[in-house]
Amino acid sequence: ELYKGVEKEKVDEFVDVLEQVCVQRKLALCDVFDQVTRAGDSMLHMAVRLGKEKIVELISRHFPKLLIRRNVRGDTPLHVAVRFKHCGIVKLILSQYGTEKAKHDGMKDITREKNEHGDTPLHEAVNSKDFGVVKVIFDADKDVVHCLNKSKRSPLFLAVVNGNKDILNLLLKIPFPADKRLPQHFGNSPLHAAILERNPGISSLHQIIFFPR
Known part of the structure; x- marks a missing residue:
């Protein structure tokens, strides 16, 4: 009832x-x-x-x-x-x-709370493939873009795998930390994932990583 x-x-x-x-x-x-x-x-x-x-x-x-x-x-x-x-x-x-x-x-940042899979709300948003939802979470906490879940996948990695160019371009506004290696998922970085998926967003990803402004 x-x-x-x-x-x-x-x-x-x-x-x-x-x-x-x-x-x-x-x-x-x-x-x-x-x-x-x-x-x-x-x-x-x-x-x-x-x-x-x-x-x-x-x-x-x-x-x-x-x-x-x-x-x-x-x-x-x-x-x-x-x-x-x-x-x-x-x-x-x-x-x-x-x-x-x-x-x-x-109080913790609610945007960084993780579920049993280690997914933050931004991971979930990227998986939903809803650009509007992704943008709301992204605008609330941009630093979660490179946060890894238990499968060692970041929201950016998921965006590459899912092949949503608009979401990928949004997340690429946050540069990779200069003092850290690219986050790896079973040996594959987001760039490797883009190559394996033959993703059309690869040119943007390549530009950001190798020729940052």
Whole structure:
């Protein structure tokens, strides 16, 4: 019943369901929001997955700790929003978390949270192949471009493999660190990957690496 409430189209209907659950189960509202599914999804995860932007806004504003709550796969709500290409919700989560981060010292950058595969939200965004979502995450934290997951793949490497030239050109705006070797995936750098994939973005990648401005 509780998670069916998340499916409601209107916020008022969602709030009505919450009130009913609190009364019937004699639970405080905070205890209701601490409940998760077998997959470890909080109500915020569910609302994000379903694209319920108004409900996401309501939950994240009143229970901001859920913004970094992980499910059994290690996904935060931001990972889920990116994976399902909900660009408006991605912006909302980043904005709400930014507000909370400004209030409290020591909070991590939500854009650098990793799931069980070591994927950041930018990894997920590149895999979604949605340029709009990628750009939102990229603009929020450009330095994640070269961050490696557990498979030693960076978002840039994934962009090469996926063959999305627009995404690749966006990520190439961040230069490779001059004092570090190119990140390797089983011996292959992004340039090697481009060659193996016969990727049309290879000329841009070659130019950036060997002839930086």
